[in-house]
Amino acid sequence: MSLTADVIIIGGGVIGSSINYYLSKRGQRVIQLERNYFNSGASGSCDTMIAPNTKEPNEHLQLALYSVELYKTLSQELGRDIEYEKKGSLLLIENEDELHIMEGIVKKQNALGLNSRIIDVDETMYLQPGLNRDAIVGASYSEVDADVNPFRLNLAFADKAVSLGAKVFTHEAAQEILLRNGAVAGVKTNRDTYYAPIVINAAGSWAPIVGKMVGLNIPIKPRRGQTVITEAVPPFVHKLVNNARYIVGKHHPEMLKNNHSLKAQMGIAISLVQSKKGNIEFGNSREFVGYDTGNTYLCLRELLKNATRIIPGLKNLNIIRTMGGLRPYPPDSKPLIGFVNGVPGFFLAAGHEGDGICLSPVTGKLVSDLIVDGKTDVPAAPGFDPNRFDLF
Template sequence: MSYKVIVAGGGLIGTSTAYYLAKSGADVTLVESKDIAAGTSGACDRAIMLQSKKPGPTLDLAIQSANLYQDLEEELEADLEYRKGGGMIIIETMEEMKAMEDMVERQQKAGIDVKLISGEEARERQPGLSKELLGSTWWEHDAEVNPLNVSFAMARAAQRFGAKIKLQSQVTGFITENNCVLGVDIAGEKLYADAVVVAMGVWTPLLLKQIGVDVPIIPRRGQILVSERLEPFLDCNILSASYIANKLKRNHNHESADSLGVGLAIGQTHSGTLLIGGSRQFVGYNTETSPEITRKIGEAAVRALPQLTNVRVIRTFSGLRPYTPDGMPILGPIEGMEGIYIAAGHEGDGVALAPISGKIMAKVACGVDPGIDISPFSFSRFNQHISGAEGVNINCPVPSE
């Protein structure tokens, strides 16, 4: 009898988890309140950039995930628009230069052969970059992918292995007994399982609060501009040093709601449009776009690439990154409860970490050693309170249909 698992959430992390579970032979049901990639995974950019990751456990995961991406199109039998074109982090001030020198040194010690290059060499690698730029990092192995294509391809591949997918089906609660999760409620319908994986990004805390679990994931809004179609000219993904600085800020308790956190992230899609970000704001679940942020992102883009001065922006959109206090995702069980697991909190690293996160969770949810030390990503690192969980002798009954 195969292990029965419910995955709540149809974004990159949820579909990846469902795929690797189904591939391993588990009986999988993926439940999504809207559609595949209808949330954060459908409102982000395309970058698989390792040099933007902080050295340590997250970078280690990203390296393994990047290796999985190289063969994923063939494995999923789908066009993911995967391209390994390299990546740059551009530098505008001497202060940024010093910060990037330190970051490059740490990246190199971590095994990523990132180089710091001059402004002149940066312009040779990417014609059109501003002559005002002092320099840039460069790493040839950074890549990009279409996150929508990945999410849908993962879901379809999971179905080919026998997974069931329930769209327009919101998980409204859990079936629990003696601090054990036995399944989920979906608008009155009860689904039982041996394990439930909650991969709902910024909405994860709202669901788990129902069973007394406080998950420290906070929405961090980011805005992206979409340009008119242009002839291909952008050869790699480009971030600015200010983008990295804003990403690494962990000060949500002190950041005012009007702090924009603007830094440049730009890439060109297969259709020729530019995706130009981004911003970072703690404004709850508000996904409205801001004219002020549109203007500031546009100014950052034109500073870096003056040729964009007269390029038209055809639309803007925003998404909610699942921020955690230490900048790392939560992967694994909830200590003090049986049968429930979290795979969320990737913030801006969801695209890069999706394959490895799904592969890890597929093993962990079935009680198999993932072969990777995931203790740095454990929920217990936050010492969060679980109502009623303390001092309970857990004795889970066998789920019944």
């Protein structure tokens, strides 16, 4: 027998599950559909970072800072240990040009409320021993940044939503979005048909495919990231570690434009974390290769060269596996969150790129606010309106 709800969510990643929880918390009857199983997309092939320090000083950073506040009590709220831990993060600065740009970025971050600062080489190495002193000139440091277990997080959101009355169906692929007089009426899957006046597209990199079901051209592209995971070892990574080059490149793309190295072409950076069990994860790449999630020899070689150049001690560790995943990349690097003009009842919540874990709590709250109240106290929310793009 087909079910009726207030809202249907397409997508079982951390964004869809967070939305499910926050809507269920507000008393909405929710159905969540996932074509495979939880964490089968970006949420299961990502790092663990909650890192406002890596965000551009605009609406993106404001959203991240709001999410950080929600994270502080989330384990207690969900009734499960999501392995949230405040560690602080380092953006490693490799030359004087990067340093000059990062000084300006940090001032803008501070103005928006992030307590970040530029530190010298000695302090950088004190906070993260084992760095190659000759590879860096300093770092940007933020002590509020943290990490979390993405698998535990996603399941905690979904399970808590179910305890509040939500219905979750895995291995059910959306095949058709039903319309009545041009407005959303429900979703037909490979198993059943479900009815609701609101459908949320939280399908991540696959959001454009879902969008085509209602005639939309959603400007999100899958961008592959390749990652290396080592054996479990004693504490080795004490902070979240990233390259400043990534945020510098967003502000001054001309610095990377004429760099024709394989590292530049593949978007190689260091993104270094260590799990509670002791496994070290580092990467990653930024490659537009369609929906190919495979690992490649060339990319992994460049990842290893870059990582061991910066942290030579990684050479002594055994690699147990590699992985590839797709991040939903929007043209302006900001997620698309809101109702779509022209298709009443169709809501888009996708395009978080590599920030889905960091932004999942605030996205869930923002979506529930907009659907239940028609407004929100989340700062800069209009900046994520999907109608900033021509979707038809």
